[in-house]
Amino acid sequence: MRAGIATGKDDRARDDKARRRKLARHLVAVQEEQRLRLSRELHDDLGQMLASVALELHNVRADSAELDARLARAAQLIDQLSARVHDAAWSLRPADLERLGLRTSIEDLAGMLCAQLGIPCDVDLEALSRPLEPEIGLTLYRIAQEALTNIGKHAKPSRVSVTAHIRGNRLRLAVEDNGHGFDADVAPGSQHLGLAGMKERLALIGGELTVETAKGKGTAIYADVLLTG
Template identity: 85%
Template sequence: MRAGITAGKDDKARRRRLARRLIAVQEEQRLRLSRELHDDLGQMLASVALELHAIRADSAELDTRLARAAHLIDQLSARVHDAAWSLRPADLDRLGLRACIEDLASMLCAQLGVPCDVDLEALSRPLEPEVALTLYRIAQEALTNIGKHARPSHVSVTAHIWDNKLRLAVEDNGHGFDGNIAPGSHHLGLAGMKERLALIGGELTVETAKGKGTAIYADVLLSD
């Protein structure tokens, strides 16, 4: 009986190591694509924009068309930058998880014009790379969903540690939704968060109801 329990634990540990390696490979691919977008395509677009801005035509009509083309290039450059950031935020390695999630929350609440309570002191401690990446993606998805659907008057992003467990909580007092309905296409983000967290042995809990806001809790066991 004991041998069977040990074998089960070993199998679970192997699956977790494989899952973590999968996350690492995915993020390496994201990082490479992010750098290619930012460094190569971004630089090319910047060069084209400079050329267009520098051109002076002989006719007002051509000047207007060149100005419009330059504006479109500027917009495309901004979208490439956003895509590169979304694939792999460069500041995650440089500034750390706490600062990056604080930036996400600040940007969202500034856009919505609502107050935001942020307490992420618990994220100042070093975390395994795959754990930090997963928590960042969950915060990113949760805050994006708030911006798209919730229409809140208040947002809260907090992290706490107890009993060797880290909990990241993203809460709002917005529209909420019926949590008893089976997830449809508009809930695929939640399903993705659950799957991603499960890969590192974590658990996602969603508490919501129509008109009652939404609370998303991401729980992860910390390594000793």
């Protein structure tokens, strides 16, 4: 009798866990849909209006040299604002993620960072060529995005590695650098908050984040997710 009761409790616990995970995945999907909508609004509406204003300013022919200089400055500011709107829209929901796929999108992120830093970049993302659930793909992209952003801001490495491998039914995305590293035991800063966000995002889809780092020893970030298909 007791064994039956225990089995019933275990079944209910598993069902509750499955429902929570399903709800968490739904919340991630809703969040990303909101990001997509805002990204499109930024790009299509604001971007188009800024482009129209910039065109009008560029077409103005002023008689006064002083007025001409001010209009030129205004046009320059509009151009800069347009670029920032574009960057914000891309950050919210990069179009390349849907158009090119996860593998190419992360390869582009890594390539851009390493080009900016002028350092070698080892990339092996063949494992990301396979179809993944949308929530998993979005989460892995955000992990790579945050990790590479942190490298650009803090690490000052001479080499970066971005790889993905599948072992059994688990996929691991690894972002590694040989830069400054940091003390994981110190009070949280912006980099630590970014890591906390990665952990929370992975936990929503049943994944796990592992960070290996030390001052002067570089940093390795491993994102592990369970493949269901």
